[in-house]
Amino acid sequence: MAKRVAPHVRTFDVAIIGAGVVGAAIARELAHFELSILLIDAKSDVGAGTSKANTAILHTGFDMVPGSLESRLVSRGYALLRDYAREVGISFESCGALLVAWNDEELANLSKIQEKAIANGYHETYLVGVDALYAKEPHLGSGALGALAVPGEWIIDPWSTTLAYATQAKSAGAILQLNTRVERISQSAHLHTLHTNQGEFEARYLVNAAGLYSDVIDAEFGFEDFVVTPRRGELMVFDKLARSLVSHILLPVPSSMGKGVLVSPTVFGNVMLGPTAENLSDKRATESSIAGLAFLQEKGRKIMPALLDEEITAIYAGLRAATEHPDFQISLHAPQRYVTVGGIRSTGLTASMAIAEHVRDLLTTSGLDLGQQGDLPAIHIPALGESGVRPYLNDELIAATPSYGEIVCHCERVTRGEIDAAMISPIPPRDQAALGRRTRATLGRCQGFYCHAEVRALLENAGGAL
Amino acid sequence: MKVSGVDLLIVGAGPAGLAAAIAAKQSGLSRVRVIEREREAGGVPRHSFHTGYGMRDLHRVMNGPRYAARYISHTLDSGAEISTSTTAIDWVGERTIALTSPRGLEEVTADRIILATGARERGRNARVVAGTRPAGIYTTGSLQQSVYLRHQEIGSRAVIIGAEHVSFSAVMTLAHANVETVAMLTSEAHHQSYFPLHWGTALRYRYSLRTKTELLEILGRDRVSGVRVLTPRGEEVIECDTVVFSADWIPDHELARRGGLQMSDVTKSPIVNHLHETSRAGVYAIGNLLLPIKSADQCALEGSSLLSKNW
Numbered sequence: 189m190a191k192r193v194a195p196h197v198r199t200f201d202v203a204i205i206g207a208g209v210v211g212a213a214i215a216r217e218l219a220h221f222e223l224s225i226l227l228i229d230a231k232s233d234v235g236a237g238t239s240k241a242n243t244a245i246l247h248t249g250f251d252m253v254p255g256s257l258e259s260r261l262v263s264r265g266y267a268l269l270r271d272y273a274r275e276v277g278i279s280f281e282s283c284g285a286l287l288v289a290w291n292d293e294e295l296a297n298l299s300k301i302q303e304k305a306i307a308n309g310y311h312e313t314y315l316v317g318v319d320a321l322y323a324k325e326p327h328l329g330s331g332a333l334g335a336l337a338v339p340g341e342w343i344i345d346p347w348s349t350t351l352a353y354a355t356q357a358k359s360a361g362a363i364l365q366l367n368t369r370v371e372r373i374s375q376s377a378h379l380h381t382l383h384t385n386q387g388e389f390e391a392r393y394l395v396n397a398a399g400l401y402s403d404v405i406d407a408e409f410g411f412e413d414f415v416v417t418p419r420r421g422e423l424m425v426f427d428k429l430a431r432s433l434v435s436h437i438l439l440p441v442p443s444s445m446g447k448g449v450l451v452s453p454t455v456f457g458n459v460m461l462g463p464t465a466e467n468l469s470d471k472r473a474t475e476s477s478i479a480g481l482a483f484l485q486e487k488g489r490k491i492m493p494a495l496l497d498e499e500i501t502a503i504y505a506g507l508r509a510a511t512e513h514p515d516f517q518i519s520l521h522a523p524q525r526y527v528t529v530g531g532i533r534s535t536g537l538t539a540s541m542a543i544a545e546h547v548r549d550l551l552t553t554s555g556l557d558l559g560q561q562g563d564l565p566a567i568h569i570p571a572l573g574e575s576g577v578r579p580y581l582n583d584e585l586i587a588a589t590p591s592y593g594e595i596v597c598h599c600e601r602v603t604r605g606e607i608d609a610a611m612i613s614p615i616p617p618r619d620q621a622a623l624g625r626r627t628r629a630t631l632g633r634c635q636g637f638y639c640h641a642e643v644r645a646l647l648e649n650a651g652g653a654l
Numbered sequence: 655m656k657v658s659g660v661d662l663l664i665v666g667a668g669p670a671g672l673a674a675a676i677a678a679k680q681s682g683l684s685r686v687r688v689i690e691r692e693r694e695a696g697g698v699p700r701h702s703f704h705t706g707y708g709m710r711d712l713h714r715v716m717n718g719p720r721y722a723a724r725y726i727s728h729t730l731d732s733g734a735e736i737s738t739s740t741t742a743i744d745w746v747g748e749r750t751i752a753l754t755s756p757r758g759l760e761e762v763t764a765d766r767i768i769l770a771t772g773a774r775e776r777g778r779n780a781r782v783v784a785g786t787r788p789a790g791i792y793t794t795g796s797l798q799q800s801v802y803l804r805h806q807e808i809g810s811r812a813v814i815i816g817a818e819h820v821s822f823s824a825v826m827t828l829a830h831a832n833v834e835t836v837a838m839l840t841s842e843a844h845h846q847s848y849f850p851l852h853w854g855t856a857l858r859y860r861y862s863l864r865t866k867t868e869l870l871e872i873l874g875r876d877r878v879s880g881v882r883v884l885t886p887r888g889e890e891v892i893e894c895d896t897v898v899f900s901a902d903w904i905p906d907h908e909l910a911r912r913g914g915l916q917m918s919d920v921t922k923s924p925i926v927n928h929l930h931e932t933s934r935a936g937v938y939a940i941g942n943l944l945l946p947i948k949s950a951d952q953c954a955l956e957g958s959s960l961l962s963k964n965w
Contacts, residue, residue, distance in 0.1 A: 424782075429911055475786040478870060485782070497919075499904065503779045580741070583655055583759045590756035595741045598691055620789075635777030638692075640792070641799035644806060 189562045190219040190361035200226040200363070202551070203382060203391030205370055205405055207231075208239035209346070209540045210532055211397035212353035217544035218551075219360035222559030226389055227354065227362055228382070230369035233622040234615060235350030238399045239537070240625065241423065241474070241506020243463060244454055245437060246270065246280060247538040248340040250305035250313060256515045259308050262535050265542035269349070270342075272541060276356070278348045279455040279573025285341035285437035286316065286325065288491070289333045294441035298336040301441070305338070313338050327433040327494050341437050345455045345572055346537050347625035352569045353540070355614050359565040364615065365389070370398075373408040375524070393525045393556050395547060399509045400471045402517075402530035413519065414511035414530055418471050421463030421534075422480040422505045424488070427633045428599075430459045430498035431574075438491060449487045451495065456600070456628060457574035459495060461488045463506070476505045501599070501633045508533055518543065520550040527551060570606060572628055579603050596646075597639045599632020607643070611650045623647060656760040660685040663751065663764035665742050665909060668697020669950040670941025671770035672725040672736075673711070673957030679732035681961045686734040687762070689753060691741040695729075696722025697772060699950050701798040704826045710951040711958070719802075721950065745913045749936055766936045769910055769924070770957065773942040775820070776902040778872070785872030788879075794824040794900045801831045809896035813881050814838045814861075815869055816900035817845035819949075822855045824898045835861040837892055839883060841868045846901075872897060903947045910939065921945040930960055 193200070202218055204211045207229035215227040231237060246269060249262035273280050289295040298315060305313045316335040322328060358364050365386065372383040373394070382389045396405040403416045431453060440448025452460045464480045481503065489496050509532060511517055516539075517531035527550050529543060536543070552558060570579075579585055579592040580601050586593035592605035610617055610626040617623040620643060624631045629643050636643070661683045664671045667690035678686045694700060699707055702718030709715055712724065729736060740755040750763040775793040790809055792800070800806040808831045814824050817840035825835045838845075843865050845852050856863060864885065871882040873891065880893040910924040911917060916933035918925050924932045924939045932939050940960055941953040948956070 429908065472875070475871075476784045478784045481782050481784055499776070499780050500782060501779060503782070580754045581743070581759070586754070586756065586758045593754050593756040593758060594693075594739050595691060595754065598741065601741070601743075633780070634774050635779055635793070637774045637777065637793045637795040638799075640796040641804045641806065644800065645804050648806075 189564070190357070191222055191224040192361045193224045193363060197224070198388065199379070199390040200224045201391070202226070202393045202395065202556070203228060203380065203389060204395040204397055205382070206397035206399055207234040207354060207364065207366070208237050208397065208399050209235060209350045209353070209537050210529055210543055211395070212350050212357065213540035213544040214395055214397060214529070214547050215357035215362045216353040216564070217541070217548050219357045219362050220561050220564060225357065225362035226365060226391060227357060228365045228368050228370065228384070228389070230367070232367050232618045233625070234354040234364070234366070235347060235625070236622070238507055238509055239350050240347065241421065241504045242346040242537050243423070243450065243452065243460065243534055244343055244346045244537070245452065246342040246344045247535050248310045248338060249308050249535070249538070250310040250338050251301060252308050252535070253514060254304065254307035257518065258516045258535060258539065261516065261539040261542040261546060263309055264545070265539035268541035269344070269538060272352070273344060273349070276352045276567055277569045277571045278345050278352055279571050279575060280342050280344040281453070281455055281573065281575050282342045283436055283453060284337060284339040285439050286321065286335040286337055287439045287441050288321070288328065288335045289441050290331055291333070291443070294443050295333045297441050297443060298334065301336055310340065312340055325435060325438065327492050328438070329490050329493050343437065343453060343455050344537070348569045348572060349537060349540070351615065351626065352567065355569070356564050356567045358614050359567060370405065373405070380526070393551055394527070396526070396528045396530070399532070400507055402509065402528060406528055406530070409521065409524055409526060411521065411528070413528070414513055414517045416509050416511055416530065418468045418473065418507040419510040420466045420468050420473060420480075420505055420507055422476050422484060422503070423460055423462030424481070424484050424500050425454070425502035425504070426459040426461065426495055427499040427501050428457045430495055431457050433492060433494055434459055449484060451488065451491050455573035455575065458501065461495065467510070468507070471507065474505045474507060476503050480505070499633050501635065502631060516543070518546060518550075520554055522554040525554055570609065579606055596642055597629040597632060599634050600628040602627045602629040607646055611646070616650065617647070620644065620647060656758065658760060659763045660687045661764065662686045662766050662768065663762055664688040664768045664770055665751070666690065666697070666770035666772055666941070667695035667736055667738070668770060668772050668941060668953065669699065669725060670953035670957040671697075671768065672729045673954035674768050674770065674940060674960055675729050675734040676732045677958040677961040679734050688729065688734060688736045689740040689742060690736060690738045693739050695726050695736050695738055698795065701795070701802050702823060703802050703830070704823060707950055711954045712951070718950075725954070742909050748934065766938065768960070769932070769937065769939045769943055770941045771906040771909060771943050773903045773905045773945060773947060775899060776904055777899055780904070781899065781902060783869060783872060786874055788872070788874040788877050790874070790878035790896045791872065792896065792898045794820050794827070794898060797824060797898050798827050801827050808833050810834060811836050811894040812896035812898055813892055813894045814898045814900055816840060816902060817842070817847065817863060818901035819847045819851065821900040822847055822851050824900045825855050825859050825861065828896075828898070829859055833896060835859055836894055837862050837864050839864045839867045839869060841866065903942070903945055905943045905945055907943065910943065913937070
């Protein structure tokens, strides 16, 4: 268990900048040990930057660069996160993926991808002929020539993953400091001083998990190992009534035509289409674009025409923290007692727990004494996936607490009981988007036509914002 | 889990559903039950405070909440049962529906079922509008609930997307919340409402109706700062802090579709015959579940006339 610190203490053994999926996983990992831990983020919620707009796939790592750090950490992270999801109740579905070939070049590439998977230590892929493909996915658009099946590619709830890590770290004694922007970092012989909009914090060791801003934090130390170029990915989410159209994650086959887009079910019972890939310079450019949305609709119509007849319930744009390097950029700067965790792409969700172990080991080699390892307090995250029994269907739960039978968000069937529970959880939501990530409220097809006002009132009563 | 049976189950306690319940009781059916997923019955008129309700069906004019209250009390007087905070989850038989509510799970079997689940306006995402995702974006429905039921702060300058009847209702709701409507946009050449309604509101509230104007993009980080539009003269930014997406209706057809009822590709409503019966015997659809959109009194008349035609 982490060392408990008194509220006024501002000096920590380890400070982690960035409470995304990676920073939260590192905080949780370190919380096993006798350390005082600070997890700091500029936003008002955990996982509110790049982590929130993930494609939500638990990757086997079959298509990584063999021998890369990413390949190793994704493989290891896959097993760790799968077990962790079972332990704490994060929703996932073992749907498997199909890489669908639409032309001869792509078809020829399938066997190369199969070889690459083997080089990455993944042996379960198999080729699927065109008839078998349409039998598996009858709503697939016409013109597909075959596919490579990757049964180990699963879908997972990405928001609950970050929330679970942060919740468990906090329960073990780590301090979560939100709404806190690091403006400058200064050094003394044994301490880093973080100058923030909420005053100063000190730490013996520092971990940079600042995502899009990891190069900016690195620059505080004079390091120029990489430059983060925000790569925008726009995503469309279709209504639950579309879910029956698709059974697998439908992945594009990389070819000279460039990388295509995927169609994937989500654990929440929706269907996702995307992402686009566009390099930008503005790290805040999370707006969707006219061209991007038109591109997705055009691609989607080819992959699965019936999907485009369904209602679109959400449009997101996320920024990947891409660098000029193909691999994760994780490095120890031992003299500075500083670890940079940069260049983490969409595979970071899958790799998160393995990245955390790796960072723990790097800190140890630079002299951090972890002390005794202990067990973390057990936690349970409310399951939001459709594969389990949602509260509105749980007669016993409703009998004990009738508010679990009172649906507030009708489209997503979110009950007042779930919203009430989120409001008093260890990391309560402060705005509507954060509540949505915890409960699904307002994220459905009506987009708040029915429940916006009520949800807003519940948040305002709890002291949150709109 | 509770199991029950009724002669007639009506899903949705808006004007159509309640009028149908009253008529069913008057025609002699003994067990008539209306289920409503909201905490209060009444449907959309509950949060539509302007006048104009009741003209065709009650032969007098009143505001939405009064109109809703009148239908609720008539329904209760007739002896029909209304179950609020009760959601129809799915079909578990030809005419058996699973319900959930704070009282727990229930399966109710009915001789006949009427679907009166209404319609909603498409929001920003369903209309595939590009741009940022700031606060300050509404549909007329969510705006009315915020203003009339919750008395929430809205903003100061609004742009309304759409120029149908309901769009003018949005103008009045905004005015009630002290929000100035700066423009109403439609990609069509004309508004699609009654001319007197447009002239009256335009004169009184002084917004400009912008025809042949398309919304391109929403601007602003935390809060809406404007909209970028394409007009016949080119692109333009209209500054505002509130955007209301009005009209562009889609039926609330989830239950109909989950039941495998035949649906229209055009309206996305269940297909019904001249007796309002769907593709499943004994299952009917009325009101705004059947597009095109109708006023509350037209829905109520459809509900009350269903029984005289059929049973």
